[in-house]
Amino acid sequence: xxxxxxxxxxxxxxxxxxxxxxxxxxxxxxxxxxxxxxxxxxxxxxxxxxxxxxxxxxxxxxxxxxxxxxxxxxxxxxxxxxxxxxxxxxxxxxxxxxxxxxxxxxxxxxxxxxxxxxxxxxxxxxxxxxxxxxxxxxxxxxxxxxxxxxxxxxxxxxxxxxxxxxxxxxxxxxxxxxxxxxxxxxxxxxxxxxxxxxxxxxxxxxxxxxxxxxxxxxxxxxxxxxxxxxxxxxxxxxxxxxxxxxxxxxxxxxxxxxxxxxxxxxxxxxxxxxxxxxxxxxxxxxxxxxxxxxxxxxxxxxxxxxxxxxxxxxxxxxxxxxxxxxxxxxxxxxxxxxxxxxxxxxxxxxxxxxxxxxxxxxxxxxxxxxxxxxxxxxxxxxxxxxxxxxxxxxxxxxxxxxxxxxxxxxxxxx
Amino acid sequence: xxxxxxxxxxxxxxxxxxxxxxxxxxxxxxxxxxxxxxxxxxxxxxxxxxxxxxxxxxxxxxxxxxxxxxxxxxxxxxxxxxxxxxxxxxxxxxxxxxxxxxxxxxxxxxxxxxxxxxxxxxxxxxxxxxxxxxxxxxxxxxxxxxxxxxxxxxxxxxxxxxxxxxxxxxxxxxxxxxxxxxxxxxxxxxxxxxxxxxxxxxxxxxxxxxxxxxxxxxxxxxxxxxxxxxxxxxxxxxxxxxxxxxxxxxxxxxxxxxxxxxxxxxxxxxxxxxxxxxxxxxxxxxxxxxxxxxxxxxxxxxxxxxxxxxxxxxxxxxxxxxxxxxxxxxxxxxxxxxxxxxxxxxxxxxxxxxxxxxxxxxxxxxxxxxxxxxxxxxxxxxxxxxxxxxxxxxxxxxxxxxxxxxxxxxxxxx
Numbered sequence: 001x002x003x004x005x006x007x008x009x010x011x012x013x014x015x016x017x018x019x020x021x022x023x024x025x026x027x028x029x030x031x032x033x034x035x036x037x038x039x040x041x042x043x044x045x046x047x048x049x050x051x052x053x054x055x056x057x058x059x060x061x062x063x064x065x066x067x068x069x070x071x072x073x074x075x076x077x078x079x080x081x082x083x084x085x086x087x088x089x090x091x092x093x094x095x096x097x098x099x100x101x102x103x104x105x106x107x108x109x110x111x112x113x114x115x116x117x118x119x120x121x122x123x124x125x126x127x128x129x130x131x132x133x134x135x136x137x138x139x140x141x142x143x144x145x146x147x148x149x150x151x152x153x154x155x156x157x158x159x160x161x162x163x164x165x166x167x168x169x170x171x172x173x174x175x176x177x178x179x180x181x182x183x184x185x186x187x188x189x190x191x192x193x194x195x196x197x198x199x200x201x202x203x204x205x206x207x208x209x210x211x212x213x214x215x216x217x218x219x220x221x222x223x224x225x226x227x228x229x230x231x232x233x234x235x236x237x238x239x240x241x242x243x244x245x246x247x248x249x250x251x252x253x254x255x256x257x258x259x260x261x262x263x264x265x266x267x268x269x270x271x272x273x274x275x276x277x278x279x280x281x282x283x284x285x286x287x288x289x290x291x292x293x294x295x296x297x298x299x300x301x302x303x304x305x306x307x308x309x310x311x312x313x314x315x316x317x318x319x320x321x322x323x324x325x326x327x328x329x330x331x332x333x334x335x336x337x338x339x340x341x342x343x344x345x346x347x348x349x350x351x352x353x354x355x356x357x358x359x360x361x362x363x364x365x366x367x368x369x370x371x372x373x374x375x376x377x378x379x380x381x382x383x384x385x386x387x388x389x390x391x392x393x394x395x396x397x398x399x400x401x402x403x404x405x406x407x408x409x410x411x412x413x414x
Numbered sequence: 415x416x417x418x419x420x421x422x423x424x425x426x427x428x429x430x431x432x433x434x435x436x437x438x439x440x441x442x443x444x445x446x447x448x449x450x451x452x453x454x455x456x457x458x459x460x461x462x463x464x465x466x467x468x469x470x471x472x473x474x475x476x477x478x479x480x481x482x483x484x485x486x487x488x489x490x491x492x493x494x495x496x497x498x499x500x501x502x503x504x505x506x507x508x509x510x511x512x513x514x515x516x517x518x519x520x521x522x523x524x525x526x527x528x529x530x531x532x533x534x535x536x537x538x539x540x541x542x543x544x545x546x547x548x549x550x551x552x553x554x555x556x557x558x559x560x561x562x563x564x565x566x567x568x569x570x571x572x573x574x575x576x577x578x579x580x581x582x583x584x585x586x587x588x589x590x591x592x593x594x595x596x597x598x599x600x601x602x603x604x605x606x607x608x609x610x611x612x613x614x615x616x617x618x619x620x621x622x623x624x625x626x627x628x629x630x631x632x633x634x635x636x637x638x639x640x641x642x643x644x645x646x647x648x649x650x651x652x653x654x655x656x657x658x659x660x661x662x663x664x665x666x667x668x669x670x671x672x673x674x675x676x677x678x679x680x681x682x683x684x685x686x687x688x689x690x691x692x693x694x695x696x697x698x699x700x701x702x703x704x705x706x707x708x709x710x711x712x713x714x715x716x717x718x719x720x721x722x723x724x725x726x727x728x729x730x731x732x733x734x735x736x737x738x739x740x741x742x743x744x745x746x747x748x749x750x751x752x753x754x755x756x757x758x759x760x761x762x763x764x765x766x767x768x769x770x771x772x773x774x775x776x777x778x779x780x781x782x783x784x785x786x787x788x789x790x791x792x793x794x795x796x797x798x799x800x801x802x803x804x805x806x807x808x809x810x811x812x813x814x815x816x817x818x819x820x821x822x823x824x825x826x827x828x
Contacts, residue, residue: 016470050490056430057494058501065500068508069493072486076464079483080471086479087472094482098512099557120557143513143534
């Protein structure tokens with residue numbers, strides 16, 4: 001008898017009919033002899049509707065009250081779902097974050113789970129219930145409702161799976177699983193059967209939306225096997241598992257891209273100690289996240305500082321940096337919003353040198369100028385002009401033979 | 415510095431604009447130096463929308479899950495309201511039933527409050543917050559959410575006022591207060607300035623919708639002064655207070671009517687011990703409430719048994735009684751749905767005899783046949799044909815001079 005946590009997102013429970021369909025699916029798994037925990041998001045559109053009302057009342061809604069408000073969405077889903085299971089003649093019970101005992105810190109709207117009580121859920125499971133848990137929410141030690149931020153229901157599911165030592169955590173979504181790249185960009189994109197936590201982490205942080213990054217991080221820490229699959233089919237999706245469980249690692253598992261960033265350069269900065277702090281402190285004080293940072297040496301004790309920020313922060317960052325540039329006597333600040341970050345990810349890189357240079361060769365062959373480069377143990381990212389997105393993705397996908405199941409011995413760059 | 419509990423119903427918080435208007439009103443009272451607790455219902459239509467979804471999923475929704483579902487409605491109201499207060503520059507915090515510590519028994523959808531914790535609310539009040547509490551909901555010892563039934567927000571407000579020893583509990587509604595009778599039936603109806611708990615109890619149980627009967631009952635027990643008033647004006651409404659506080663009691667304070675009932679007669683029942691139980695047990699087993707019961711002696715050891723049930727239970731009651739009549743060898747079962755129960759209420763009746771006979775005289779003068787009579791210490795109810803409703807109400811209102819502020823020494827029946 002396995003213990004399975006299944007998480008269904010807002011689209012999957014977006015109507016009465018969809019809730020009933022999900023209930024049917026869960027009951028089937030229950031009847032196979034499994035102990036079932038179901039984590040649900042709010043019905044599609046509900047969270048946005050509630051936040052819309054909040055903004056109509058308060059320009060910047062109070063965070064504690066916003067959590068109080070939006071957590072009602074999951075409450076509705078779980079109650080209706082439990083009714084659907086009962087209507088079909090099976091036992092079910094719904095639980096909110098505070099009823100489960102999903103304890104968090106006090107950071108409203110982006111709280112972190114600190115601990116989970118297993119007792120009450122286990123008691124309900126022992127009684128034969130399908131236990132339905134409101135995703136996305138927790139409770140502080142003081143009894144205030146918190147939410148875990150967008151994608152928080154994934155985190156709830158993985159955290160429950162970890163706390164209850166579930167055999168699997170299945171994340172149901174509107175795609176078939178994790179793909180080698182965006183199928184919308186390249187039709188040769190292939191569903192990946194197994195991917196390691198580390199690779200999934202990189203993919204998630206680089207823009208793949210299929211799984212929340214904190215959920216992956218937690219899955220890795222507690223070695224929770226996560227199955228990303230489609231709500232609308234029965235086919236196997238992608239298993240996100242421990243690296244050791246994957247027989248043979250591909251050099252490159254996936255290619256991802258992000259158009260959310262913009263590039264900013266401060267030109268001819270006096271190259272003195274403490275200059276980086278002078279530039280980046282005002283930026284971080286304004287709550288702006290900086291991603292890649294590159295410093296090029298220049299002649300005559302001057303340097304160019306280039307970095308990326310989210311496009312949504314671009315205008316604010318440019319304004320702040322205009323002042324900073326004057327203070328530190330830099331020459332000028334330039335920016336470019338029409339860029340894309342294309343990344344290749346694969347644990348195979350750990351044991352194979354030359355992956356990065358292969359990537360650069362392919363870019364060169366296609367006549368694509370690389371503006372910035374950033375590498376980690378298992379990924380290489382390049383920033384290029386946005387207009388080359390599709391061209392770069394397809395060329396890399398072909399070169400690393402991602403449309404083929406087997407590991408290519410040689411990478412074809414000709 | 416007074417402590418005031420104010421309760422606003424669903425219509426009063428039915429839109430963003432209305433929530434803002436209520437917030438403005440509460441803030442004004444707060445700025446006068448009062449400690450404010452605000453109890454809110456769900457936004458108008460929300461509870462019905464949620465229950466509609468529940469019924470679309472489960473013909474008879476699971477009661478625990480229904481409470482989980484509908485309690486989300488008040489959660490939304492209180493969060494939005496707290497935001498509205500904060501947006502206006504004042505301190506506010508919202509609390510759910512379980513966060514306050516409104517403990518109830520486990521009777522889902524019609525739970526009774528067993529105790530209330532005052533600590534957390536007092537702490538928030540001490541910090542200068544306008545404390546907003548979700549009405550209608552509580553929590554069991556096991557942590558399950560319960561609701562108090564329709565009108566439950568009134569009960570929440572009065573219970574909080576009692577637990578925190580508030581100076582007043584103000585119930586805001588869409589009418590100006592309690593009237594001598596339905597102004598829609600008689601335009602001479604007058605707003606009552608002061609009414610006793612007992613009179614209000616009778617009026618509420620006899621069909622006046624302005625205040626929930628359990629709320630009145632609790633107000634009486636804990637001597638909470640309740641002020642029923644309009645959300646849309648600033649005029650004083652009706653104070654529901656201890657009888658001793660009312661200088662001079664009217665003979666009759668109000669006239670009310672209910673069209674919700676139906677009359678059933680079982681004819682020629684063998685008049686034997688235990689026969690009443692044989693008739694009413696199957697009825698109560700079916701969850702049907704019986705209101706008035708009259709037994710007329712007949713000739714030859716036979717009796718007629720007449721009683722009233724809710725019209726919504728009429729068909730079921732008739733079906734059950736058809737079988738019962740056969741079993742006990744009664745002659746036949748007849749019924750009438752076109753009846754009305756008209757009642758006069760007033761604590762003055764305690765000290766004045768003859769009020770009932772005056773009422774009968776007036777009915778007789780108008781040519782209205784009385785089918786049933788029921789009396790209590792402070793009320794007289796008669797069941798008459800529905801078509802005479804307006805005629806009876808107007809005649810009684812005139813006869814007892816309810817349009818005049820002063821107590822008439824003589825009742826005019828001519």
